[in-house]
Amino acid sequence: ENLLEEAGTEVTDEEGEGGVFTRDAFFASYPELYQKSISEVIIGTDDRVRITPTTTFPWRAICSLRITAKNGSRWIGTGWLVAPRTVITAGHCVYMHDQGGWPKSIEVIPGLNDAARPYGSFMGTSFRSVAGWVNDKKREYDYGCIILPSNARPGDKTGVFGFAVKDNPYLLSAYLNLAGYPGDKGGNQQWFMARKAKSLAPRVIYYEIDTMGGQSGSPVWVKVGNARYAVGIHTNGLVSGNSATRIVQPVFNNLQAWKNLGM
Amino acid sequence: MEKSGDVTKQSRKGWLGITVILSCFLIGYWLIKQNNFYMPSGTTASVKGMLYKSATGAPVEGAIVMIAGGSYEHPDIAAQSDEQGTFYLPNIQLPGTYTLLINYSNESKRLTVNLTKDSVLKIPL
Numbered sequence: 001e002n003l004l005e006e007a008g009t010e011v012t013d014e015e016g017e018g019g020v021f022t023r024d025a026f027f028a029s030y031p032e033l034y035q036k037s038i039s040e041v042i043i044g045t046d047d048r049v050r051i052t053p054t055t056t057f058p059w060r061a062i063c064s065l066r067i068t069a070k071n072g073s074r075w076i077g078t079g080w081l082v083a084p085r086t087v088i089t090a091g092h093c094v095y096m097h098d099q100g101g102w103p104k105s106i107e108v109i110p111g112l113n114d115a116a117r118p119y120g121s122f123m124g125t126s127f128r129s130v131a132g133w134v135n136d137k138k139r140e141y142d143y144g145c146i147i148l149p150s151n152a153r154p155g156d157k158t159g160v161f162g163f164a165v166k167d168n169p170y171l172l173s174a175y176l177n178l179a180g181y182p183g184d185k186g187g188n189q190q191w192f193m194a195r196k197a198k199s200l201a202p203r204v205i206y207y208e209i210d211t212m213g214g215q216s217g218s219p220v221w222v223k224v225g226n227a228r229y230a231v232g233i234h235t236n237g238l239v240s241g242n243s244a245t246r247i248v249q250p251v252f253n254n255l256q257a258w259k260n261l262g263m
Numbered sequence: 264m265e266k267s268g269d270v271t272k273q274s275r276k277g278w279l280g281i282t283v284i285l286s287c288f289l290i291g292y293w294l295i296k297q298n299n300f301y302m303p304s305g306t307t308a309s310v311k312g313m314l315y316k317s318a319t320g321a322p323v324e325g326a327i328v329m330i331a332g333g334s335y336e337h338p339d340i341a342a343q344s345d346e347q348g349t350f351y352l353p354n355i356q357l358p359g360t361y362t363l364l365i366n367y368s369n370e371s372k373r374l375t376v377n378l379t380k381d382s383v384l385k386i387p388l
Binding site: 067072073074075076077090092093096097098099137139142182183184186187211212213214215216217234235236237238239242243 | 307308309327328329330331332333335336337338339340341342343344345349350351353354364366371
């Protein structure tokens with residue numbers, strides 16, 4: 001049952017051209033290959049897939065983040081566009097408790113692909129998060145956003161993600177897609193993987209999708225027809241299961257408010 | 264001499280108490296399993312490190328440092344060393360054992376470290 005949905009951008013011309021392969025539809029169309037990929041994970045292969053080129057939707061709406069913290073330290077993360085100027089990411093990318101709090105700046109690079117910056121790059125200095133993260137550092141509230149300056153509107157060209165609140169039965173049966181910029185691939189390449197959820201908590205989604213440092217903030221989304229709806233914001237790694245902050249109603253409400261700020 | 268009814272009441276109270284205690288235990292156990300609580304001890308903090316070239320001692324700038332595994336879950340953000348070779352690990356549970364993966368100049372290094380809140384890493388590359 002769909003509880004709350006905010007639509008993103010529909011399929012574009014490029015994606016509609018005959019024969020263009022959309023990776024996040026792959027397992028839904030070929031479930032027998034999903035079963036095969038699970039067995040490969042059991043024997044230890046890296047099941048991530050490189051996304052190149054990154055100039056089709058939704059890949060071009062996923063951004064590499066270059067974070068300069070308040071104390072000058074440097075970090076790499078991932079974000080995704082929900083409005084022309086709004087980039088959703090992990091709370092710990094926009095508020096770093098041990099690095100001085102709000103960062104000095106975050107460079108946002110949509111669809112970064114090695115040296116190529118097909119949509120340019122944009123410097124963000126306006127950030128949002130929630131009290132549960134900023135004040136209490138609670139994992140369940142680890143989400144935030146970057147609001148880009150008024151003259152920086154990459155989402156007009158890239159398209160934007162939708163986002164939705166989905167109930168437990170839906171999330172446990174759906175294929176979850178995750179793509180971002182892992183540091184073990186240099187931080188300049190977008191890598192993707194899809195899996196079903198491993199388990200759920202009221203505000204957390206757990207999965208065995210391979211991730212690495214640099215992918216904090218990556219979208220965790222479901223594909224519904226030609227639309228993409230984020231259901232989580234990837235935040236944490238752990239051998240027994242990586243995890244995302246789950247989009248539940250309060251999170252949805254904040255994402256919607258931040259989206260409106262970036263229109 | 265006790266009336267048989269009194270004994271019955273006391274038995275019921277005893278069973279009621281046991282039922283309440285057992286229920287509390289089961290509810291608490293269910294809540295913990297549902298929320299995947301790890302209940303670690305210690306604190307969370309960031310750890311500072313420095314990368315240098317083993318041959319010359321010169322700092323290594325631009326290397327990417329990630330946590331590839333460890334005792335506890337960790338933020339999936341990557342650090343990048345600055346011109347002094349300095350980097351910080353994200354807020355992690357300490358003390359703990361973590362595996363770091365460092366990418367630099369088309370090479371990589373993996374090492375496992377035992378960290379406390381007072382640790383300062385100095386890593387040759």
